[in-house]
Amino acid sequence: MDYVIRPVRADEWRQAKELRLTALRDPVAPVAFLDTYEQSVRRSDDYWRERTAGGSEDGDGAVRQFVAEAPDGGWAGSVTVLVERPDGDAVFGEAAAVHQTHVVGVFVRREVRGAGVADELFRAALDWSWSLDDPPVERVRLYVHENNPRAAAFYRRIGFAPTGATVPMQGDPTARELEYAITRTRS
Template sequence: MDCRVERIGPGDWERMREVRLAQLLDTPMAFMETYETALGHGEDEWRSRVARVSAEGSAGFAAVAPDGRWVGTMISFTPEPKAAVLVGVWTDPAYRGRQLGVTDALLDAILDWARAEAGAERLLLRVHEHNPRATAFYRRRGFDLTGLDEPYELDPASRLLEMALPLS
């Protein structure tokens, strides 16, 4: 892997904005907002997002290409004791694939954080029912469907499927 993984910090709001817009253009179904909505957010919103990612009980990681661009992200937070939730998952198409290892490296960073810092016993996520690439990645890494699902906010006819990975 020619990228490094680093923790997202409070000063990263411009890179967070840039990668979020790229995420929404690439895989709009994977996120809970539209490109147009994200494009309209001002600096205060982006600063607020990186502050939340940097807060106690949260962690965000970015895969950084040799030229300094973020080419992947994963974010996790702990909404309840002993459980962490994975959100904000994306890898630039040019950096996808098991042989490159970018997505695996990001998930490894999240898992290390969830176990060591968050004390989580399981990692949860929701994946769009029409995102087989993501579902296959999570299955390969040991996640299983829990049987729970919910409507996708931007298209209630679609479902978000819950997956879980035990961490103990």
């Protein structure tokens, strides 16, 4: 794999915006993201600057966005990790019972799916999560729509397991989002 997996830099908001808008045009976007292309394309450049800066290494440490950069500088995919603490508000689903991170915004361009890019993005997300030690992260979670079996199979393959927790899909309370998690193992 010729991609460099790294945190986004604050000044890369244009690339972050382009990748997010591409993700929101993907056929699975309605079950994969809690956002729409129509909403996002109307957001100001200041919004994209702030969003990208917040996920960079220079951000406040509560969010980290990782990108897969191709040799030509183009971005093949991205994943974002949110820190959730028991004394904080839940980003989605139940409030954290332990110190955990929450993976969101998973996207890999169609032309590189199956090439290991998603695996490497998740490796970076998990490594970063487990590196947080004040206090240590005990688990990493994510949610997947009940009608997104391809994503669910990928998450199981890399070690996530269904927890049994579910939440209604935003905008469609008849559909469910299923929680998957990996718990820190102690050696």
